[in-house]
Amino acid sequence: QVQLVDSGGGSVQAGGSLRLSCVASGVTFNGYFMGWFRQAPGKEREGVASINTLSGLSFYADAVKDRFTISQDRARKTVYLQMNSLKSEDTAVYSCAAARSFSGYVLASSKYNNWGQGTQVTVSS
Numbered sequence: 001q002v003q004l005v006d007s008g009g010g011s012v013q014a015g016g017s018l019r020l021s022c023v024a025s026g027v028t029f030n031g032y033f034m035g036w037f038r039q040a041p042g043k044e045r046e047g048v049a050s051i052n053t054l055s056g057l058s059f060y061a062d063a064v065k066d067r068f069t070i071s072q073d074r075a076r077k078t079v080y081l082q083m084n085s086l087k088s089e090d091t092a093v094y095s096c097a098a099a100r101s102f103s104g105y106v107l108a109s110s111k112y113n114n115w116g117q118g119t120q121v122t123v124s125s
Contacts, residue, residue, distance in 0.1 A: 001026045004096050049070040092121060
């Protein structure tokens with residue numbers, strides 16, 4: 001059974017940085033998309049970034065491109081989200097998710113069937 005444990009959230013001022021971590025267990029970590037999603041109060045969940053664990057190719061939402069970086073440590077079955085130049089609009093609960101490789105839009109939450117518990121990120125201006 002796939003289990004994801006995400007962590008690393010916190011409170012920072014605008015312009016600051018945070019690094020989120022997601023440790024996976026119960027998976028081979030090959031041939032998966034590992035993604036980060038976020039949900040702000042009163043808003044729908046949105047995809048932030050995703051990485052193909054086999055090829056290493058990464059994908060980003062326009063809102064975070066050039067500020068966020070997704071990476072992986074295959075030996076530790078861990079995916080990271082480095083968030084720089086944080087803005088108040090980045091405030092949300094961030095969750096990692098996993099799905100076996102699929103075709104189509106990689107930041108669609110409906111494609112993912114395994115989820116972490118979420119970690120709160122709060123950015124104050």
